[in-house]
Amino acid sequence: MFELIIFLVLMTLGYLVGQYAEKRHYKSIIERERKLKDLHTVASRFPPPGKRHEQCLVMGNTVISVDYFKRFIASLRNLFGGRITSYETLLDRARRESLLRMKEQAQEMGAEYVFNVKYETSSISKGQKNTIGSVEVLAYGTALMRPREEL
């Protein structure tokens, strides 16, 4: 009985806090994406021809962990199979947040473009008995800045 109460408290907390954080995070992501829209991020490896740019590696990094509610739904999914939608949303947030951080860094360096943008994901901690999962999402690219003599 006691175990059940702890479970219910954790689930409610996980759900309420998780939902609140998610809503707030998406709001901030959309807002920042609009703000940084003039800094173009391009997947191509080849910089625009003709111009000579200074180059620098920029990256944005996010490490996320799941809340109790999402993890519980995911472990139920492990029984039945199917999309673990609770993780999908979380990873979507992590990817966009990483890209934003990378763009913020590039902007501070005065970049015009970021080329060769790539993502990398790695699981950095599985915790005891695989109970806590955290995932790192790294976005990186080559920031192209106008040569100093042109400025």
Place this chain on the structure above:
Amino acid sequence: MKFEYREIPEGINVTKVHPLRELAVLLGGAVLIIVAVVYVLGLSAGFLASYIPFEMELKLASSFPVEEESNGEIDAYLARVNSQVIEAMALPEGMDITLRYSSADTVNAFATLGGNVMVFRGLLEKLPNENALAMLLAHEIAHVKHRDPIVSVTRGMTISAVLSFVLGQSDLGVLGDTGLYTLLHFNRDMERAADHEALETVYKIYGHTQGADELFRVLQAYREELGKDDGFEFLQSHPLDWKRINAIDSYADDNHLKNEGEPIPIPQSFFNAMKATIQSSDKKGK
């Protein structure tokens, strides 16, 4: 080359299903499956366990040593009532009952593997008459006769093995409780069956069932005294006290068992002897 910013359409990587809806569907499904699996496994394990020979159960039980208490007068009285009960119950050959008395003040009695029945002073002291004592012993011996201890052990082992295999060490451990609560359903059935058998035994011995339901009234009063409320039946290993009282009363009516008669008192010397065992066990404790 010109680059242009296009806003990304929202909501493609975010599911439109509400998380609570997903939880309800998954959790509901999981609970239903666990209840069904535990029920089927419980039935089949119980069915198979009743074919385990009693001699094997005896061997299994002998590997758990029990502390023996020897109390002349108490044992003699209990043995006298016990032999009446055993005779009335017509136990199968080879099914020997070992009755043990404990001076602990636990208000309980139980039957376990190998025909071992344990009664505690705490409960014996509260019994109003010999008929209630016979009901108590008959109830516990009925468990042995129905092979309930070995069936429970087999069931419990099978189900906990399966549950821990499927749910493992994950967060789903909490779902294991669903399985255990389903298991209690079988327990309550055993209790009801033992109650009926015990009632018939009391009737066979005394020619009436007076005093039989007093055993449950004693237990009910004790639980009230502790301030424990009944709670939900599906969370408990025994049916609720008032339901048991009603059940045996209506069983007596349905089977035309005479329910009024003169109960036989428990001799005062028995109570005195039990009191003496408190003092001696206190001394031992010191």
